[in-house]
Amino acid sequence: MAEVVFEKVRKTFGSTVAVNDLDLTIDEGEFVSLLGPSGCGKTTTLRMLAGLEEPSGGTIRIGDRVVNSVPPAKRDIAMVFQSYALYPHMTVGKNIAYPLKKRGIREPERSERVMATARLLELETLLDRKPAQLSGGQQQRVALGRAMVREPQVFLLDEPLSNLDARLRAHMRAELIELHRRIGRTMIYVTHDQLEAMTMSTRIAVMNAGVLQQFATPADIFHRPANVFVAGFIGSPAMSLVEGELVGSGGGDGERRFRVHCGALDVALPAGLLNRSAAPGPISLGIRPEDILLGSGHHTAAVGVVERTGHESIVRLDAQGTPLIVRTPGDTPIESGETVRFSLRVERLHIFDSTTGLRLNADTKDS
Amino acid sequence: MNASRARMIWSVVTWTIVLAVVFPLIWMIVTSVKPQSELFSIPPTLMPETITFEHYRRLLTDTPFLQYFRNSMILAVTTTVVVVVLGTLGAYSLVRFKYRGRETLATLVLFTYLMPSVVLVIPLYLMMAKLGLANTLASLVIAYTTFALPYALWLLRSFMSSIPVDLESAALVDGAGRMGAFVDVVLPQALPGIVSTALFTFILCWNEYLFALVLVNSDSVRPLTAGTMNMLITSFNIDWSLLMAASVMMSLPLIVIFTFLQGTLTKGFGAGAVKG
Amino acid sequence: MHSDPPPSLEKRYARIGVVLIAPTVLVFCAVILYPLISAIYLSLFSIYTPTLAGEWVGVDNYTALLASGDFWNAALNTLIWTVGTLMLQLVFGVAMALLLNQSIVFQSLARSLVLFPYFLSTVVAVLVWRWLFNDLYGILNHVLLIAGLIDAPVNWLGQMPNAMISIILVGAWKYFPFVVIVVLARLQSIPEQLYEAATIDGAGPFQRFTDITLPQLRDVLVVVVLLRAIWDFKEFDLIYLMTGGGPVRATQTLSLLVYEEAFRLNRMGMASTYAVAMMLVLLGFTLVYLRQTNRLEEG
Numbered sequence: 050m051a052e053v054v055f056e057k058v059r060k061t062f063g064s065t066v067a068v069n070d071l072d073l074t075i076d077e078g079e080f081v082s083l084l085g086p087s088g089c090g091k092t093t094t095l096r097m098l099a100g101l102e103e104p105s106g107g108t109i110r111i112g113d114r115v116v117n118s119v120p121p122a123k124r125d126i127a128m129v130f131q132s133y134a135l136y137p138h139m140t141v142g143k144n145i146a147y148p149l150k151k152r153g154i155r156e157p158e159r160s161e162r163v164m165a166t167a168r169l170l171e172l173e174t175l176l177d178r179k180p181a182q183l184s185g186g187q188q189q190r191v192a193l194g195r196a197m198v199r200e201p202q203v204f205l206l207d208e209p210l211s212n213l214d215a216r217l218r219a220h221m222r223a224e225l226i227e228l229h230r231r232i233g234r235t236m237i238y239v240t241h242d243q244l245e246a247m248t249m250s251t252r253i254a255v256m257n258a259g260v261l262q263q264f265a266t267p268a269d270i271f272h273r274p275a276n277v278f279v280a281g282f283i284g285s286p287a288m289s290l291v292e293g294e295l296v297g298s299g300g301g302d303g304e305r306r307f308r309v310h311c312g313a314l315d316v317a318l319p320a321g322l323l324n325r326s327a328a329p330g331p332i333s334l335g336i337r338p339e340d341i342l343l344g345s346g347h348h349t350a351a352v353g354v355v356e357r358t359g360h361e362s363i364v365r366l367d368a369q370g371t372p373l374i375v376r377t378p379g380d381t382p383i384e385s386g387e388t389v390r391f392s393l394r395v396e397r398l399h400i401f402d403s404t405t406g407l408r409l410n411a412d413t414k415d416s
Numbered sequence: 417m418n419a420s421r422a423r424m425i426w427s428v429v430t431w432t433i434v435l436a437v438v439f440p441l442i443w444m445i446v447t448s449v450k451p452q453s454e455l456f457s458i459p460p461t462l463m464p465e466t467i468t469f470e471h472y473r474r475l476l477t478d479t480p481f482l483q484y485f486r487n488s489m490i491l492a493v494t495t496t497v498v499v500v501v502l503g504t505l506g507a508y509s510l511v512r513f514k515y516r517g518r519e520t521l522a523t524l525v526l527f528t529y530l531m532p533s534v535v536l537v538i539p540l541y542l543m544m545a546k547l548g549l550a551n552t553l554a555s556l557v558i559a560y561t562t563f564a565l566p567y568a569l570w571l572l573r574s575f576m577s578s579i580p581v582d583l584e585s586a587a588l589v590d591g592a593g594r595m596g597a598f599v600d601v602v603l604p605q606a607l608p609g610i611v612s613t614a615l616f617t618f619i620l621c622w623n624e625y626l627f628a629l630v631l632v633n634s635d636s637v638r639p640l641t642a643g644t645m646n647m648l649i650t651s652f653n654i655d656w657s658l659l660m661a662a663s664v665m666m667s668l669p670l671i672v673i674f675t676f677l678q679g680t681l682t683k684g685f686g687a688g689a690v691k692g
Numbered sequence: 693m694h695s696d697p698p699p700s701l702e703k704r705y706a707r708i709g710v711v712l713i714a715p716t717v718l719v720f721c722a723v724i725l726y727p728l729i730s731a732i733y734l735s736l737f738s739i740y741t742p743t744l745a746g747e748w749v750g751v752d753n754y755t756a757l758l759a760s761g762d763f764w765n766a767a768l769n770t771l772i773w774t775v776g777t778l779m780l781q782l783v784f785g786v787a788m789a790l791l792l793n794q795s796i797v798f799q800s801l802a803r804s805l806v807l808f809p810y811f812l813s814t815v816v817a818v819l820v821w822r823w824l825f826n827d828l829y830g831i832l833n834h835v836l837l838i839a840g841l842i843d844a845p846v847n848w849l850g851q852m853p854n855a856m857i858s859i860i861l862v863g864a865w866k867y868f869p870f871v872v873i874v875v876l877a878r879l880q881s882i883p884e885q886l887y888e889a890a891t892i893d894g895a896g897p898f899q900r901f902t903d904i905t906l907p908q909l910r911d912v913l914v915v916v917v918l919l920r921a922i923w924d925f926k927e928f929d930l931i932y933l934m935t936g937g938g939p940v941r942a943t944q945t946l947s948l949l950v951y952e953e954a955f956r957l958n959r960m961g962m963a964s965t966y967a968v969a970m971m972l973v974l975l976g977f978t979l980v981y982l983r984q985t986n987r988l989e990e991g
Contacts, residue, residue, distance in 0.1 A: 101585050103701045118700050121588040134586035138604040147600070151591030195590065205589075419795075427796040433788065434802050437865065441808060443831060444820045456829055506716035513709025514702070521713065521720075527978060528723050532926035534947040535967040536723065538954055539730035543722075562723040565716060594708050623813035625929045630955065641815040645933065648819070656823050663816040670811055674804060 051077045051112055051202035051235050053098065058107035060093050060259075067093040069259040071107070075252075080229050080236045082246035085256035086282070091239045094256070095205050098237065099128050111203060122151070127196035128205040131212065133188045135180035141191050142167075142176035148199045166198040186217050197232070204236045210245065222248060243283050247271070255279050273413055277406040280335050280399055286363055288335045288399070289373045295332045295400065295409075309334050309400065312371030314348065319396055324411040327400070332409070335399035338363070338376035343383065346392025355385055366391070441667075448472070448660040455657055471661040480635045481662060484643030491553055491639050492621040495560040499617045502561075503568035504610060508598060510569070511576045512584070528566040536563065537630050544631055551632050556639070559627045564617050571616065575609025576602065615673050622669060640666050731971065734964035746961060753965040762941065762949060763966065770945040772856060773863070773931070774924045780864035781920055785871020786909070792872065793879045803876070810869035818933040821862045825849055852942045855935050859943055863930055867923075871916055878912040879905070918981040922974060946970050 055073040059066070068090040075081045083091035096102040098109060100121035108115050116124050127148070135144050142163055149159045167173045170190045180188055189209060196204055206225075210218045226249050229236050240246055246253050247267045255262040255270065255278075263275040274280035280288050293311025307318045307327070311334040343364070350368035359379055366373040366389070375391070383389060400409045407413075447455065448471055450464045475481045510522055540559050549555040579602060587597035603610075628642035638646065644662045648654060735753055739746035757763050792803050809817065824832045825848035833845045848858045882905065890900050928947040931937070937944030937952065944952070946966060954963035 099585075099589055100701065101588065120593065120701060120704075121585075122591045122593060126589065128586070128589045130582050130586060132580065132582050134580070134582035136583065136586070136601055136604075147587075148590040151596070195586075199590075423795050423797070426791065426794040427798075430788075430791040430794070430796050430802055431798075433791070434805050438805050438808060440817075440820045440824055440865075441812075443824065444816075447823065502715050502719065505712045509709045509712035509716075513705060513712070515706040515709050518709075521717065523982070524720060524724060526982070528720060531723065531727065532928070532947055532950075532967070532970055532974065534926070534928045534950045535731055535971060536727050538734070538950075538960060538963060538967065539727040542730070543726070558722075562719055565719050566723075569716065594705060619811050623811075623815070625813075625815055625933070626951075641813055644815055644819070656826075656829075659819050660823065663819050666813055666816055670808075670813075674808070674811065 052110075053203060053235060053237065054108075054110040055094070055098075056108045056110070058094070058097065058109060059105045060090070060097060060102060061105045066259050068097070068104075071261055073254055073261060073264060075235060075237065077235055078233050079251045080226075080238065080249055082238045082240055082250040082253045083256060084240055084243060084246040084253050084282075085262075086241060088258075089256040090259040091241075091256050092207060095128075095207055095237060095239045098203075099126060099205055100124055124203075125201050126203045126205055127199055127201040129189075129192045129196050129207065129209045131208040133180075133192040133209075133212075135188055135191055135195075137180055140177050140179055141172060141183070144180065144191055145172075145176075145194045145198050148195060152199065162198055166194045169197070170194050185213055186221070189213065189221065193228075197228075200232075200234075202235065204234055206236065206238045208240055211240075211242070218245075225249060243285065247283070255282065257282075273408070273410070274335075274399065275408055275413060277333055277335070277401040277408075280401065280408070284337060286338050286374045286376065288337050289341075290401075291334045291336075291371055291373075292403065293332060293334055294330070295327070296329050309398075313369035314371060314393075316393060316395060316398070318398065318400070321411060322396065322398070323400060323409050324413065327409045331403035333401040333403055335401060336373065336393060337397065337399075338374045340394040340397040341366075341373060341375040342392050342394065343375060343377050343381060343389055344391070346390050348391050348393070349388055350391060352383060352385055352387045352389055355383060444660050444663050448657065448664050450657065452657055471657040472665070475658055475661045475665065479647060479658070479662075480638075480643060481640075481647075481665070483635060484638055484640045485665070487553065487637060487643075488622055488639040488641075491556050491560065492618050494553075494557050495564060495621045496614050496617045498557065498561050499564045499568045500610060500614045503565055503572050503613065504603075504606070506565075507569050507572035507576050508602065511573055512581075512602075525566050525569050528563075531563075533563060533626050537626055540627070541630055551634055551637055553637055555631050556627060556637075559631060560621050560624060563627075564620050567620065568613050568617055571613045572606070572609060575606050575613070579605045619670060619673065728971070731964045731967045734961055735968050737961040737964075739960035740958055749961065753962050756962070757965050757969060762944075763969070765941055766944050766946045766949040766966075769856070769941075769943060770925060770947075773860060773927075773943070773945055774921060776856070776860040777863035777867070777924055778917065778920055780860065781868040781871050781924075782913075782917065784864060784868040785916075786875055786913075788868065788872045789875035789879060790905075792876055806872060807869045809866045810873075812866070814866070814929040814933065817862065817866050818930065821858075821865075822849070822934065825858060849935050850939055852939060855939060855943050859931055859934050862934060863924065863927070866930065867920065870920065874912055874916050875909060878909060882908050914984055915981075918977065918984060922977050922981070925974065925977070926970070 053073075053075040055071045058068060058071040060068040071090075071094060083094055085091050093102060097104050098111075098116075100116065100119060104117055109117055111124060111126070135141075136147065139147065145163045145166055146159055149162060154162070163176075164173070167176055170193060172187070172190055172194055175183060175187060175191075180191065183191065189212075192209065210221050213221060222245060229249075238246070238249065247270075250267060252264060252266055253270050254264045257278050263270060263279045265273075265275075270279060270283055274283060277290065281290060291311040291314065293309055293314070296308050296310065298306045298308045298317065305323075305327075306320060307323060307329075309316050309318060309332065311332075314334070316334075348368060350366035350373065353365035353367055355365075356363040357379065361379050362377050362381060362383065364375045364377060364383060366375055368391075377383070401407065402409055446462075446464055449467045449469065450461075451466055451468045451470065454461060454465055510518060510525075536559075540562070544550050544552075544555040544558075547555075549558070583601045583605065584597045587601045588594070592600055623641065624639075625641040625645070628639045629645075632638050632642065635643065635646075644659070644666060647662070648659060734746075736748065736750055737746040738749045738753070788806060792799070792806065796802060824830050827833060827845045827847050830848075832848070833842070836842045837845070846854060848854050886904050887900055890904055895903060926947060927945070928951065931943060931945055932948055932951065935943045937948040947970070950963050950966045950970065953959050953966060
């Protein structure tokens with residue numbers, strides 16, 4: 050069982066708390082992304098799992114073994130570093146062979162396994178070159194090969210694509226997804242790029258300031274973000290967030306009904322949108338760019354900058370002082386400076402408690 | 417002023433100064449191949465009218481020079497090996513490990529290479545006498561290690577801290593222990609720095625004078641520096657030809673090292689000097 | 693049945709680290725601790741060097757030191773020597789580094805050659821310069837006579853103020869390459885783009901020097917000055933071999949005084965007293981150096 054469990058894991062550096070009471074259970078064979086902005090603790094978490102940092106508190110388990118004090122060499126993990134960390138003085142072949150050498154695997158088995166891995170990653174012709182002679186993409190594949198050749202229980206990847214140009218990154222994303230499908234081992238992936246996380250993961254752990262914000266499937270994270278942070282972090286362009294107030298609106302039919310007054314927006318919420326603990330008070334209203342429909346409706350706004358990407362346009366609106374971002378198909382006739390009418394998909398609105406940041410919608414899952 | 421004219425002017429100015437700086441050394445070589453008669457001619461001749469290797473022959477056959485040379489070689493090589501081994505391990509420890517007192521140690525390193533050798537020589541002299549090592553090459557090796565090690569540590573620390581930590585982390589994850597990572601990854605990467613440090617240490621030992629003067633008093637153990645000065649003092653007339661020949665021969669290892677490895681040697685200085 | 697939890701990784705690594713540095717620490721105990729304590733201890737005795745027989749004198753050595761004309765003479769000489777040679781090392785070193793940073797023919801050869809004096813043995817340097825300075829046959833006097841700058845051979849090493857000037861010059865010649873190496877390395881690390889941007893903004897060559905080069909050099913120069921000051925202050929070999937401290941203590945610095953007391957006058961206790969005085973001065977320098985480098989690292 051290559052399940053990875055973090056139980057109340059803490060890491061402090063002096064007086065800074067890098068990781069705060071992390072509880073996370075990753076099932077065998079999952080592809081989990083640790084996602085968050087710089088400094089959120091994701092890399093520290095990965096390094097603690099690798100054994101390159103020691104937790105200040107809590108337990109880390111791989112399988113059924115507590116690994117807090119186990120040296121990295123004995124954890125049956127492999128890691129791909131952001132800088133690739135290829136050994137500059139060794140050839141590609143020797144780089145890939147190194148983990149096997151350390152495990153005491155001798156010739157000819159060693160060369161066979163190196164060759165097999167090299168073939169898998171299309172590196173056969175490069176085996177005698179030194180890392181400095183390779184391109185970024187090739188170096189990355191060598192780093193992957195070195196990790197794979199040992200067939201470890203868990204793969205750790207620390208922002209492996211961040212040094213590649215955009216096109217190569219897209220290509221490698223697909224390759225990694227395919228790789229995971231093929232070898233089926235647990236992969237834990239650190240990134241600040243939500244696109245990578247969303248497209249590659251079975252589940253995403255969103256972190257901020259050392260605290261786990263939400264651990265859920267990409268779909269859940271996108272459609273049912275647990276709090277304001279996750280909502281604002283995921284989605285590009287970002288969700289529009291407007292401060293305001295939640296008020297009860299009388300309804301004689303026994304159902305609780307609410308309205309929100311947020312900036313210039315005054316909207317009645319559908320029945321059952323909010324969960325049972327929702328009560329009038331200060332809230333943030335979240336609207337995804339694709340949930341604003343232009344052209345008709347009883348809201349109006351002035352059109353600001355319009356970014357046309359061809360297949361869609363990203364439009365910034367100013368609704369009487371309330372800024373909003375809208376995503377609309379590319380052929381929508383819209384120009385800067387115009388006034389436009391718009392409507393909201395009220396069943397897709399997100400409501401967050403201003404004090405706790407938690408989402409108040411009824412379909413919010415527990416992390 | 418266009419680029420090639422500027423280049424010419426800078427070249428002339430620079431090379432004039434360089435030649436002036438190097439002139440004493442050229443003069444040393446010239447003097448060493450001049451016959452005695454020409455040596456004391458007034459006015460002195462710039463280029464030798466006849467070239468003779470008589471003085472070199474005399475140096476090697478009539479004086480203990482070869483013995484001094486052998487002593488210096490043994491001394492410098494032994495000390496370099498000891499210093500490089502201790503220094504490499506020590507520098508690695510200072511740069512990649514955390515333990516109590518590490519910072520204090522680093523500061524202490526600083527203090528040591530600021531000690532005047534003239535202050536060190538007295539207690540060392542007493543210590544060697546007490547240990548029964550007076551007047552032996554071993555006493556010089558110990559003495560030289562004590563002052564060469566701080567310099568070596570200073571240089572090696574700056575080389576090692578420039579090796580990316582990720583490389584060692586990768587080795588640890590790949591299955592190496594800390595020392596395995598050191599041997600497999602750090603040492604190969606630090607090799608140019610280690611070579612630089614070894615060369616620098618060798619030169620330091622080769623050139624040292626005071627300890628050789630105080631700790632040793634017989635020709636069989638004397639290294640080149642003290643030996644050559646001894647030849648100067650003990651002779652009645654100062655035999656300049658002989659001394660210049662000795663100077664040239666004494667500088668041979670330096671010239672050899674310099675010709676082939678100048679770049680490596682000074683790389684550490686530039687980087688390490690500022691960090692201290 | 694629970695067994696003790698294994699020692700944490702960090703603790704195990706720390707242990708390895710300590711083992712690696714242990715031999716070095718041993719050596720350092722021999723180098724710092726032992727001489728320091730020795731010197732202070734010995735300074736309280738009067739010791740006859742050849743037999744190492746001694747007797748307690750307490751602070752008598754120190755009072756003798758303060759009253760001794762020799763001590764203050766040596767202190768003054770050390771000051772003159774240090775300041776003199778340091779200034780020359782600095783000026784020549786920086787000038788040479790600037791020159792070597794330009795585009796010139798055979799640039800790497802020039803850079804190598806200029807370093808020779810520093811790596812040369814002091815013994816060799818002294819022999820060569822004593823030959824150059826030789827009043828009758830030395831080439832220096834000859835050249836100056838021909839150039840008409842002097843009309844009689846100069847006694848470079850046996851007369852004052854010549855002797856002090858001579859050793860300052862030779863010291864500058866021997867040690868200025870250190871300044872060259874460090875400053876040149878710094879100059880080469882100044883990004884070309886800074887100069888390009890300044891040129892676009894309209895700065896001329898002199899302005900580029902004062903506005904870009906000098907500020908970048910400032911940190912390095914501070915460090916170089918402090919290091920060379922410390923090393924020049926404690927210089928022994930060069931001065932001892934050039935003049936022996938003469939004529940009549942005119943070039944005797946503190947290092948030479950310590951040596952004379954210990955091995956010529958056979959007064960090891962007194963020598964240790966002088967040594968302690970020297971170390972106190974150097975300690976002052978070192979603390980300044982430490983504070984400067986810390987400030988530079990933070991700033």
